[in-house]
Amino acid sequence: MAYITLLSNVTLMAQNVIINITMVAMVNSTDHQSQVNGSTEGLPVDSFGGPNKAPERLPARGSGLGGQFALWEKWIPPHERSRLCTIALSGMPLASFIAILLGGLICQTYGWPLVFYIFGGIGCVCCILWFVLVYDDPVYHPWISTSEKEYIISSLVQEVSSSKKFLPIRAMSKSLPLWSMILCCFSHQWLITILMVYTPTYISSVYNVNIRDNGIFSAIPFFVAGVVGILGGQLADFLLTKSFRLITVRKMATVLGVLPSSALIVALPYLNSSCTTTVALLTISCGLTSLSQSGIYINALDIAPRHSSFLIGASRGFAYIAAILTPAISGYLLSQDPEFGWRNVFLLVFAINILGLIFFLIFGEANVQDWAKERKLTHL
Incomplete structure (x- = not known):
């Protein structure tokens, strides 16, 4: 189940990324040769999703994540x-790498249409x-062993049931543990968007790296992240x-995924002695961000396993607001202050991530909330 879901995430994310890689070739070229050049030249800036392209792809990604967590409730x-x-979530950074x-x-060898055929076939x-x-549900799986089925069902008997689920919206809206998870996801998405959209441009503008090398440098951090x-x-x-207590593990993973990554981003303008140093810092930063997968990104299964698919969809939807705001605000900062624009962008990332992290450290929990327990649902 985990590896099939990983493959699904690779497919979902890769199809998002290849749209950006091939779009420049499709709109800026009239023959095969110009398609090749356009697709390669557009890679460093657009391969991770620009501000004008991200929103149209967010619904598919949100529904994909929500559907996965609906499975994890029972499995x-x-x-x-x-x-x-x-394992499943690592399919997303690995997809970016691939x-x-x-x-x-x-695109360069066979033309941009083959990219769609290959990834569409996958x-x-x-x-x-x-x-x-x-x-x-493992109950209905025809090939699962009896011992594994009984183990899964018995381990989840206190958390999920087959009864109809009613969403306690009022209680959820007042839940600080839920809001701490949502806000921390929002702040972390801001960091991820910067890594996706702007670090290739940063490498190109500061070091004048050629297009092909920049594409490789942009891909390596996502392999490490996976x-x-x-x-x-x-x-x-x-x-x-x-x-170790569950909440301790969740908060440790979140701290390690947020604090060092955002700190390394802030250090970039001050440690720009060489392109190799910058790429190394970006690779470490991007790699460490994935540690948050064991923290805030699965916290919904801890606090409300019966409603985790809805909570993940809601939290990711809220977090994707950051994916829309980040390019607009960062672009404004870069245009207003050419000399210190990058420093301001990275400082803003650090500040937003620290605020989200502090909120989660104070209010985050890992026990099933009262509003998520079945006995409470009978009164709603």
């Missing part, structure tokens, strides 16, 4: 959530695997077996 035992969820690295190469294969192998995310999930569940 993942509490002490295996970190490792399995991070699409950025291969998209321009395919999506069709993923759909077939999903329809055949994925079931929304690997670190998986390892972080393994570490989080290992700590739980060593009697």
Whole structure:
């Protein structure tokens, strides 16, 4: 289930990224040769999603994440959530790595239409695997062993049920643990958007790196992020077996995914002695951000497992507001102050992330909230 979901996330995110890689070729070229040049030249700036392209793709990504967490409600035992969820979620940075690295190469060698055929074909294969192998409840899965089925059901018996779910909207709107998760997701998305949209432009503008090398430099951090995310999930569940409190693990993962990453971003303008140093800092920063997958990004399963799919959809929808605001505000700062614009952009990232992190550290919880317990739902 985890690896099929990983493949789904790779497909979902890669199809978002390749639109940006191929769009320049499609709109700026009239023949095959100009398509090749256009697609390559557009890669560093647009390959991660520009401000005018991101909103049209957000609904698909939000519904994809919400659907996954609807599965995890019934499938993942509490002490295996970190490792399995991070395996699935790591498909997104790995997709960026694959699409950025291969998209321009395919465009250059065979033309931009083949990019859609390849990644679209992968999506069709993923759909077939999903329809055949994925079931929304282990009870109905035809190939699961009896022992595994009983283990999963018994581990979740206190959290989920087959009864109809009513959303306690009023109680949810007053829940500080829920809002702390949402606001921290918002601030972290601001950091991720900067890493996606502006760091390739930063490398190009500061060091005048050629287009091809910039594309490679832009892809490497996302490979590291995918690997670190998986390892972080393994570490989080290992700590739980060593009697660490769940909320301690969630907050540790979030701190490690937010604080060092945003601090390294702030250090970029002051440690710009070489392109190699900058790329190394960006790679470490991007890699560490994935540790938050074991923190805020699966916290919904802790505080409200019965409603986690709705909460993830809502929190990601709120977080994607940052994906819309970030390019507009960052672009304004860069245009108003050419000398210190990058410094101001990175300081703003740091400030927003620290505020979101502090709010989560103060109000974040990992126990099932009263409004998410079944006994409360009978009164709504």
